[in-house]
Structures are given as C-alpha cells and as structure tokens.
Amino acid sequence: MPIDTMTNPPATARRGWASRLFGGLRPGPHLAVTAVGRHRADDGLGGMARQLIDDDRYAFLLLKDAADDVGDDEAAPALAALRERMAPVPGGVMPVVRADGHVEPVAVAAFYLDRTAVTNRQYRRFVASGGYDDLEIWPREVWPSVLKLVDHTGRPGPRDWHRGEYPAELADHPVVGVCWYEASAYARWVGKRLPTAAEWQKAAGWPEQLGGGGCTRFPWGDVFDPVRANLHASGRGRTAPVDAFPAGATPNGLYQLAGNVWEWLADPLEIIPCAPGESLRPFKPLRRIVGGAFDTHFVHEATNQFITGQAELDRRHNVGFRCAVAVDRLRDAPPEAAP
Numbered sequence: 001m002p003i004d005t006m007t008n009p010p011a012t013a014r015r016g017w018a019s020r021l022f023g024g025l026r027p028g029p030h031l032a033v034t035a036v037g038r039h040r041a042d043d044g045l046g047g048m049a050r051q052l053i054d055d056d057r058y059a060f061l062l063l064k065d066a067a068d069d070v071g072d073d074e075a076a077p078a079l080a081a082l083r084e085r086m087a088p089v090p091g092g093v094m095p096v097v098r099a100d101g102h103v104e105p106v107a108v109a110a111f112y113l114d115r116t117a118v119t120n121r122q123y124r125r126f127v128a129s130g131g132y133d134d135l136e137i138w139p140r141e142v143w144p145s146v147l148k149l150v151d152h153t154g155r156p157g158p159r160d161w162h163r164g165e166y167p168a169e170l171a172d173h174p175v176v177g178v179c180w181y182e183a184s185a186y187a188r189w190v191g192k193r194l195p196t197a198a199e200w201q202k203a204a205g206w207p208e209q210l211g212g213g214g215c216t217r218f219p220w221g222d223v224f225d226p227v228r229a230n231l232h233a234s235g236r237g238r239t240a241p242v243d244a245f246p247a248g249a250t251p252n253g254l255y256q257l258a259g260n261v262w263e264w265l266a267d268p269l270e271i272i273p274c275a276p277g278e279s280l281r282p283f284k285p286l287r288r289i290v291g292g293a294f295d296t297h298f299v300h301e302a303t304n305q306f307i308t309g310q311a312e313l314d315r316r317h318n319v320g321f322r323c324a325v326a327v328d329r330l331r332d333a334p335p336e337a338a339p
Contacts, residue, residue, distance in 0.1 A: 049074035053081050055125050059191035059325050067331045086112040087252045089199065094207045095214050096198045097305040100271045106198045113195060113203050114322035116242035116255045117174035117263060118186065120166035126186050127164060132156035137188045142181050145313060149182060159315040172241040174261045174320035180287040180312040183264045183321035192323035194266040197288050199324060204257040204304035206250060217303040219250045219257045224299045229259030232297045239294055258302045261320040262289040269309030285312050293318035
C-alpha cells in the first residue's frame with residue numbers, strides 16, 4: 001500500500017474534514033462530540049474548539065485548510081497546546097540510514113513531533129469516540145481486518161485492554177497492542193500522521209547543521225547509559241510512564257525516543273539487512289519500528305539508525321507510537337519552528 005494513502009490524504013479529503021469540523025458548526029464523526037467530551041456542539045465554535053483541544057485534536061484548529069473558519073481566539077489556545085505537547089524539529093539536509101543499510105543525504109522539512117508516545121488515556125478518547133467504526137480514517141483494503149482489532153473481551157481497542165478499558169495504573173503509560181493501521185488511524189483522527197524514518201533520525205540524532213556531521217546514536221549522545229532509557233539493561237522489566245527517564249530526553253524535550261516501547265513509523269520495510277552485502281525481502285508487508293523497548297536486550301537495537309520492522313497487522317505488547325505534523329500544514333507557525 002502506498003504510504004501516502006494513510007499519512008498524506010489528498011487535499012480534497014482535508015478540505016472535507018475542515019468542512020465537517022467547522023462548516024455550519026454541524027456535529028459529525030470527527031468532532032469527538034461523545035460521552036468523553038465535556039462540551040456540546042451547540043456551544044458554538046468556541047465550545048467545539050475547547051472540545052478538540054481537550055481530546056488532543058488541537059492540530060485541526062491550526063491547519064491552513066481551516067484558517068478561514070477558525071479565528072485567532074480559537075487558534076490561540078490550540079497553538080499553546082501544540083507548543084506544550086509537541087516539540088519543533090527544524091528542517092535541513094541530513095545523512096539518513098535507509099532500510100538497505102546505505103546512507104544518503106535527505107532533505108527533511110521542519111515538523112512537530114509529540115513530546116511523548118501516545119498514552120492509554122489519550123488513546124481511550126479515540127476508542128470512546130467510535131474511532132474503530134469510522135471507516136473514513138481506515139483504508140478500504142483493511143476494513144475487514146478492523147473488525148478483528150479487539151481487546152480480550154471482544155470490544156474495539158488495543159489487544160490487552162479489558163471491556164474497552166486499560167488498567168487504571170497504566171493511564172500515563174504508552175498504549176501498546178496496537179497495529180500500524182490503528183496507530184495511523186489515531187494519527188489521522190487527531191489531525192496528524194506517523195513520523196518518517198528520516199524525521200525520527202533527525203529528531204533523535206540532532207545532527208550538526210553547520211558541520212554536516214552525522215546523527216548521534218542515542219537522543220543524549222553516542223554512549224549508552226542505562227539510567228537514561230527503559231531498556232532491559234535498566235532493570236525495570238515493564239513499561240514506564242511516558243515522561244519517565246527525563247535524563248534521556250533530547251535537547252528540545254522529546255522523551256523516550258530510545259527505550260520504553262518500540263514505535264511505529266510511516267515507512268514500509270521492503271528489505272531487511274542481514275549480513276554485509278546480503279538482505280532479505282519479507283513475505284508480508286512490514287512497517288518500520290524504532291527505538292527499542294523495555295525488554296530489548298541488545299543496546300544497538302535502541303539506536304535511531306537501527307533497521308527493523310513489524311508486520312502491519314501485528315499487535316505487540318512492546319510497540320506503541322507517537323504522532324507528527326509538518327510545519328507547512330499549519331498556519332502562523334511559531335518563529336522558532338520555521339524551516
């Protein structure tokens with residue numbers, strides 16, 4: 001499946017979303033006017049804007065496509081939410097390790113990346129809103145499989161939930177047990193997308209722009225430190241809250257780009273590097289995962305250049321995700337985030 005089918009919906013579709021979100025203030029499947037919400041659609045645009053921000057869907061209020069319908073009063077709190085919950089990553093040309101192991105210079109446009117992985121608490125809003133029944137955010141070819149994306153009790157949701165709920169003590173832990181399609185659907189529901197491998201390496205490796213140097217191996221540098229990331233060597237043996245291990249954050253405040261859970265990327269994995277000069281073509285569609293997890297034994301697997309993947313419909317106990325949005329899709333980008 002072409003990646004743009006999921007991560008870059010056509011302009012006509014985006015305009016349609018903006019129309020449903022703001023045109024005539026009519027409620028619709030993308031407004032998240034659900035039992036989880038605290039505001040009614042008849043509160044007007046201000047109420048709907050608050051609802052979207054409460055549901056972490058503030059990006060919709062900042063899209064260029066919606067600028068004619070969303071005033072500065074509604075956009076301002078959304079911009080504050082963006083700055084709080086996402087970190088700006090400047091654009092530039094950088095050396096990127098491709099899936100076949102080759103390194104090539106790639107131009108990466110400026111973007112925002114979620115400071116943390118998506119939590120169980122955040123993902124529940126998507127589930128409660130009927131996200132699994134809203135076929136518009138799922139590609140047609142996967143519709144039959146969506147019916148099988150259920151929890152232990154047969155309800156829509158991550159694999160290890162129970163009756164549509166996560167364990168209360170894991171509210172701020174990363175959501176896991178979701179396949180690539182679930183991660184992509186959530187990202188579309190909040191007006192974002194999954195990051196690319198090049199973007200991940202840019203965010204996690206903070207290459208020197210002026211010197212033209214390569215990326216660091218870890219978000220904090222090139223030397224592994226078990227107190228900075230939740231890997232097997234750290235001894236925790238389970239997931240941690242998404243804001244834990246602050247010593248391992250990037251200089252601009254991105255948490256756990258190494259450790260805690262693997263994270264889905266947008267890129268397909270068509271070739272798996274093996275021994276030098278050898279590669280393997282997978283027998284079913286894979287997507288890149290990156291970062292390592294709490295049960296990752298080999299430290300090199302947690303580097304941002306490590307190449308591996310997972311089948312698109314796999315729902316693993318140690319794989320989650322976070323979302324990105326390109327600066328050029330947003331109105332009035334903050335100066336510090338300008339390319």
